[in-house]
Amino acid sequence: MAILVLGGAGYIGSHMVDLLVQKKEDVVVVDNLSYGHRQAVPESVPFYQGDVRDHDFLEQVFTQHDIEAVFHFCAYIQVPESVVKPNDYFDNNVVGLISLINVMKNHQVKKLIFSSSAAVYGTPERVPIKEDDAKDPINPYGLTKLMMEQIMRWDGAAYEMQWLAFRYFNVAGARLDGNLGEDHRPETHLIPIVLQAALGQREHVEMCGNDYQTRDGYNVRDYVHVLDLVQAHYFGLEYLRQGGQSDYFNIGSKQGFTVKEIVEAARRVTGVNIKAIDAPRRGGDPDSLVADSTKIRTDLGWQSPHTDIDTIISSAWNWLQKHPNGYSK
Structure with a gap:
């Protein structure tokens, strides 16, 4: 079975693909290349250029490959841009996730690992921040990430899908x-x-x-090395394979x-x-x-x-x- 990496030609996604290849996993990449780079994905890895909001396109990818789990790295991520273009973020991030989950449901894919953000906390009440601290985003980007977490929680319960949301801080x-x-x-x-x-x-x-x-x-x-970050995501995949329950995790140094x-x-x-x-x-x-x-x-x-x-x-x-x-x- 294959692991689908959405946004696999981007910065974090390409490092995730690299690790999965090292682990001898069967990998498939989807990226619309609005921010990613085709050169960042090995030629040996099946690559599909298209948008997560395109239901018919995603259906074709899921039909061609037996997908076990999905890594989601295809959200828009620039805080200042989200303030001046909030609807672009609601469209790509929130609508895109709904499109993905609908296709996963159609193909009985039950594992989703999501790249979330510390931005869900907004201005924290205390530092360091714990997972159960208050969520009060102060920009549209952070709000979309929180909305996406909430969508996964409700859809996961409705469609018997296991998910993980990794809230990380600055990756470098x-x-x-x-x-x-x-x-x-x-x-x-x-x-x-x-x-x-x-x-x-x-x-x-x-x-x-x-x-x-x-x-x-x-x-x-808080800065975390990209190699440590993708390792955490792989640990998450193994956790779900072993029957782990849906959950939220901070990743930081x-x-x-x-x-x-x-x-x-x-x-x-x-x-x-x-x-x-x-x-x-x-x-x-x-x-x-x-x-x-x-x-x-x-x-x-x-x-x-x-x-x-x-x-x-x-x-x-x-x-x-x-x-x-x-x-x-």
Whole structure:
């Protein structure tokens, strides 16, 4: 039976595909390539270009392959964009999930592993954040993720489908050999932006907001290496295969870094005196997001061997130096 990876040509999805191939799993990839890259998917893996909202297209994929489980990595993810284009996010994320679950139901596919987000919590009441803490998203992106979790909960009960929602924080890094990495157009994630400045592709880094309620005024985020993240998803697949029940899990490194601390770490790793300037806050950004990941470590046995921020940045730097134009020639 095959594992279907939706968004498998994107940053996290392509690393998931890479791990599944290493595990000798039968893998199928669907991606509309609006943000993904065909070059990130091995030629040996069946690839279908199409949209998760296209019911007939998905039906064809499920008909051609005996699907055991689905990994969902195809949501739109940019917080500022969601504030100015909320309906695009409700359409792609929420409507797309409903389309997927309808096709899964038609083909009796009972396992769904979902890429959720810490954005479901909004501005947390306490840090580190636990899974049962209050959910109050402060941007449309976070709201769509929470809605998608709720849809899975109700549909899972109605259609006897098991699901997992992994709420993770900031994902960074790349495959350690530098042959697979992050290539967003435009790039919105902090670590690759900082490294682009180190490589001379940007004049400076903008640190958005210096008046947050944090130790140095810059907002705090919890960073997890992409290799550790996809390992957690694979552990989730094995958990469901063993009869595990539907659940929510935080994924994080147990610590947080401010924007300024990330810039300083990148200077240390690259040896470049990266220029950073203060800029206005972005819309919809909480002061601090750090995960309590005790539950996933206890229940699934997950660990994060690449937690060190220098390791995360070094792997991303290795990728960027080898691929300064990403997947483009």
